[in-house]
Amino acid sequence: MSRSVWKRAAVALAAAALLAGAAGCQDGDTGPESSGASATAEPGAQGSEKAAEALRAARTKASGAKSARVEMRLSVAGGTAPGSSTFTGVQAWGPQAAELKVSDSSYLAAIPGAPAETRVVTTGGTTYVDLGADLTAQTGGKRWLKARPEGAAAGDELMLQLTGGLAAVNMDLPKELGLLAGSSAVEHLGPAKGADVRAERYRGELPDGRTIEVWIGPDGYPVKTVVRTERGESVTSLTTTYADYGAEAGFRAPPAGDTVDVVELLKKVLAGGGRG
Template identity: 65%
Template sequence: MVALAVVAGVAGCRDGDGGTKAAGAPATARPATQSPEEAAKAVRAAYAKASAAKGARVEMRLNVGGDKAPGGSTFTGVQAWGPVAADLKVYDSSYLADVPGAPVETRVLTVDGATYVDLGTGLSARTGGKRWLKVETGGAAAGDELMLQLTGGLTAASMDLPRELGLLAGSSAVKHLGPGTHGDFKGAQGYEGELPRGGHIEVWIGADGYPMRTVVLTEADGGGVTTTLTTTYSDFGAEAAVQAPPAGGTVAFTDLLKRLGRG
């Protein structure tokens, strides 16, 4: 699950030398006009604005490809960073659709270093009425395929936008993609680069200096699993007033496995 913790991602474009254009690209990039130093400066400025805002409304689409738990989910709601918190609705999820008794759409909360998934009435009937699945990244069940199915790669809900922008700004080769040319992205500036931990990030920055959309492409260690997380941002400064569900109403993933008959 740690390997699939994809951070923010943009359906942006990568035109130019050997580049590819991501599906659903919001704008067409023109030839780059900024030097790597100028590009890094622009990304650092967006980092500063996002950090000060501490949160935003988001719409995220996670797509997972490869042999292990391929599929996708959409998340909408409010996400915060420093500390990381989120209150998101999950829908259009192939993962939920594959789990008998799971709801068609559900709610995901991230608070105090843990993420909680509302199991709905169907699954909570098999957990003694405990409604919330508690997931702690890096736990004993990390990487389990059923974990990925039940959570839909929900560590996307724990993304830290300023951290990702900071990593991009510190890259040795930030590339300016040029300005967007149509729709909401007209006048926005696109940038891309590699992340130190592996993977590729693109960000589109609006005329107000705030990130508008990001895309992170990641391949898990050893290959075989690729992730794309596309995130659109609005209403910077929105607060995620999240409280953890009562401890008596939560069930750990390993306990849920036992209750579902996987021993």
């Protein structure tokens, strides 16, 4: 495999790895009712204190459950590395962990030899991406790409572009609900419309500039979140739906001898160490 292809593969898979640690956001809809940027509060909506109370109650519920089954849709627009991916599986928080399948990914589709679908595991602050058989043959038999969120800073401009918004959405769901509840700009948008779930919608902006919309079901648990992050010319949107709170998963890291560090791989590629 050429240096340029290996570089693209390493960067794209690292982005998938870093995103897979994300613990909250929203799913699918692209209309005005699901976009935190365009939704508006309805007449008769709850006041800010009532909205904050609902979010604090949802934080307590999510914190007690410790995990949920999720479906996440990532979309990166603008910048040098636009694209999208879907993640399904189990997400946990406190401590943060995940066991997810990656599918419908424009990043994977752009990499020669990459599998159409793959697995990611996050545990102990590190995320691992299964490279699949073809790419494993290019790494000396090491099947898992290893990445940490802080490792993005050691990459080049493309790495920073591709992962720029992901650290912000790599969130602890109960913690973020608490921060949102404390936001002076939090508001109740009213009930969800045209959706197959009953939920009340809340939105606010955090000090770091992220806009978050949360859907809370009749049982008090979050059923959907939408996080929007802008960095330069890049806009990252992460939509997550939640179900089966308390779901369990293995969250086991692969053997150290079966992993290759993404930053080290990039260094070798940029130094001319890539195969091909």
